[in-house]
Amino acid sequence: MSFVDIDNLHINLGEFRLNGVSLSLDRGDYLSIIGPTGAGKTIFLESIVGFWRPDQGRIILDGKEITTALPEKRHIGIVYQDYALLPHMTVYQNIAYGLKKHKPENMDEAIRRMAGSLHIDHLLHRKPTTLSGGEQQRVALARVLIVEPALLLMDEPFSALDQQTRRRARLLLKAAIRDHATTVIHITHDLDDAWALANKLAVFKDGRLLQMGALQEVFNRPKNRFVAEFVGTGFYRGTVVTGKNGNANIDLGGIVIESLDQAHNGDAVNVAIRHEDIRVTRSKPAHANGVNVVNAALKDIVPEGSSSLLDLRVDNIAIQALLPHHAMRRLDLHRGDHLYALIRKEHVKIVHFESQSNGI
Amino acid sequence: MRQITVFQLSCIGISLFITFLLVFAIASLFLVPDLEDVWKNLWSDEMRFSLKLSMLTGIVSTLMVMVFALPIGYALSRFDFPFKGFVKTILDLPVAFPELVLGLCLLLLFGNTLVGEVFRRLSVDLVFTKQGIVAAQFFTALPYASRILKSTFDYINPRLEFVSRSLGYTQRETFFNVSLPLAKNGILAATVISFARCIGTFGTVLILAGGTYMKTEVLPMTLYLNISYGNMGMALTSGIVLTTVSFIAIFIFEKAEVGI
Numbered sequence: 001m002s003f004v005d006i007d008n009l010h011i012n013l014g015e016f017r018l019n020g021v022s023l024s025l026d027r028g029d030y031l032s033i034i035g036p037t038g039a040g041k042t043i044f045l046e047s048i049v050g051f052w053r054p055d056q057g058r059i060i061l062d063g064k065e066i067t068t069a070l071p072e073k074r075h076i077g078i079v080y081q082d083y084a085l086l087p088h089m090t091v092y093q094n095i096a097y098g099l100k101k102h103k104p105e106n107m108d109e110a111i112r113r114m115a116g117s118l119h120i121d122h123l124l125h126r127k128p129t130t131l132s133g134g135e136q137q138r139v140a141l142a143r144v145l146i147v148e149p150a151l152l153l154m155d156e157p158f159s160a161l162d163q164q165t166r167r168r169a170r171l172l173l174k175a176a177i178r179d180h181a182t183t184v185i186h187i188t189h190d191l192d193d194a195w196a197l198a199n200k201l202a203v204f205k206d207g208r209l210l211q212m213g214a215l216q217e218v219f220n221r222p223k224n225r226f227v228a229e230f231v232g233t234g235f236y237r238g239t240v241v242t243g244k245n246g247n248a249n250i251d252l253g254g255i256v257i258e259s260l261d262q263a264h265n266g267d268a269v270n271v272a273i274r275h276e277d278i279r280v281t282r283s284k285p286a287h288a289n290g291v292n293v294v295n296a297a298l299k300d301i302v303p304e305g306s307s308s309l310l311d312l313r314v315d316n317i318a319i320q321a322l323l324p325h326h327a328m329r330r331l332d333l334h335r336g337d338h339l340y341a342l343i344r345k346e347h348v349k350i351v352h353f354e355s356q357s358n359g360i
Numbered sequence: 361m362r363q364i365t366v367f368q369l370s371c372i373g374i375s376l377f378i379t380f381l382l383v384f385a386i387a388s389l390f391l392v393p394d395l396e397d398v399w400k401n402l403w404s405d406e407m408r409f410s411l412k413l414s415m416l417t418g419i420v421s422t423l424m425v426m427v428f429a430l431p432i433g434y435a436l437s438r439f440d441f442p443f444k445g446f447v448k449t450i451l452d453l454p455v456a457f458p459e460l461v462l463g464l465c466l467l468l469l470f471g472n473t474l475v476g477e478v479f480r481r482l483s484v485d486l487v488f489t490k491q492g493i494v495a496a497q498f499f500t501a502l503p504y505a506s507r508i509l510k511s512t513f514d515y516i517n518p519r520l521e522f523v524s525r526s527l528g529y530t531q532r533e534t535f536f537n538v539s540l541p542l543a544k545n546g547i548l549a550a551t552v553i554s555f556a557r558c559i560g561t562f563g564t565v566l567i568l569a570g571g572t573y574m575k576t577e578v579l580p581m582t583l584y585l586n587i588s589y590g591n592m593g594m595a596l597t598s599g600i601v602l603t604t605v606s607f608i609a610i611f612i613f614e615k616a617e618v619g620i
Contacts, residue, residue, distance in 0.1 A: 098527030
């Protein structure tokens with residue numbers, strides 16, 4: 001049995017609802033949940049912590065069913081986007097709040113140790129309203145981690161932080177989670193959070209769990225177009241034309257590329273290729289062992305932080321490639337350039353159709 | 361600087377006109393009477409009785425109002441329950457109800473009915489008694505307090521309560537640890553407004569408790585009785601006392617509201 005087992009969870013709150021969400025987590029797992037606004041992510045967390053009673057389904061934590069247990073009996077911590085610090089208490093009192101309930105020995109020492117590990121020991125006498133977003137976030141984290149919850153839920157805890165503070169916060173969180181071996185479910189809009197922290201990823205849409213699995217698995221083999229677009233993976237329809245050496249040649253409607261995955265001749269399949277797994281060169285490589293090489297025209301360049309998204313046209317097929325800035329500078333690319341897109345065969349992932357795929 | 365329009369000037373003009381009118385009306389209360397006369401009236405037996413009874417009933421009623429308004433305001437703000445809309449409408453009704461009609465309804469309820477009989481058996485006789493003053497003030501002020509407290513709790517982020525519960529505290533403990541301390545400005549505002557409403561209630565008290573000289577005579581009753589006898593000095597003195605209480609109440613309310 002898994003540490004967390006959620007089975008067929010249904011909740012209808014009118015505007016928001018969950019439709020049969022099921023997932024399992026092992027102890028120490030870190031699950032990132034992504035999905036558009038209104039997908040039911042927050043309701044999902046709040047039903048786990050006990051603020052909404054499910055219409056149907058079961059929640060099992062560490063072998064005990066907690067579906068209808070009161071929130072105070074579940075021992076599940078939650079950190080909100082706005083941190084929900086108690087404004088009438090000091091930082092010290094906020095951190096002590098949950099701990100006070102259990103009245104442990106050396107409470108003061110535990111609070112100061114936790115505050116020190118999150119670098120907020122100099123803020124203990126301050127009121128939360130006088131703190132910056134990053135400081136508030138660390139106080140919220142200290143308050144929940146100090147009670148050592150069986151499961152930690154986080155609803156976009158980094159969304160109000162600037163990039164610099166967010167990076168530092170990720171490092172601190174990662175260290176704190178590792179120290180306490182906490183199982184975490186973390187809603188985020190930022191895929192970098194998932195890459196930095198999670199070992200599992202789930203994608204929600206319209207109250208449904210579209211896909212959940214190991215982080216790499218979801219990124220590399222999205223089940224449908226919606227998930228693919230959400231995790232930044234190209235998703236193309238094709239037909240398997242010839243299979244050789246156990247590999248598959250797939251016709252994407254003009255170009256044929258080879259994958260190391262296996263498929264039968266004539267199979268209609270989807271092909272997933274990560275944007276960053278497509279390389280670009282100006283001249284055709286002399287040797288192309290293990291690599292698909294296709295002619296491409298550069299239609300547009302969209303700068304994205306430390307990299308740029310290239311919108312390429314291969315015949316009539318749109319393919320996106322993500323290139324780091326140093327590669328962009330080296331290639332000196334301009335709209336309209338004719339290029340070669342290089343895609344390693346092992347990066348071409350075949351995704352077979354599912355009978356009940358959503359969002360295709 | 362933003363351009364001043366005719367519409368803007370009209371709105372400001374109307375506000376200033378009505379404000380000046382009210383200022384002059386209130387000021388006349390303090391300017392017309394002879395201050396020596398007012399001072400003498402303040403120490404008369406009737407005024408001392410009226411002031412003492414008003415304060416006593418006002419404090420008891422306000423305390424009772426707050427004891428009931430807190431759970432009502434919290435329930436209306438936080439919980440969904442059957443007939444919530446109906447409950448809200450009925451609880452708000454006395455705000456729009458004429459005080460005399462409310463008094464009449466209470467007189468009928470607590471008069472020769474089963475409810476009245478039950479109360480009398482419990483040694484609570486509400487008709488033409490001092491206890492009746494408290495009941496009349498209670499029902500008049502309760503909707504104001506429950507409205508203010510509902511808005512106060514609406515302003516408190518429910519996630520603060522969620523987090524408290526996830527940290528091991530029950531709903532009741534969370535109410536006392538989180539909701540109540542955060543609602544302190546609203547509670548102060550509701551208390552002050554309730555007290556002002558209790559002290560100033562006339563119609564409901566007149567019908568339920570009667571306006572008997574030196575028995576159920578609260579400040580508004582002193583004003584009314586003395587106007588009837590043609591004793592303007594006493595009437596004006598009670599008017600000044602009532603106005604002063606209202607001013608202090610509004611001042612505290614405004615201060616508290618800033619922090620809600």
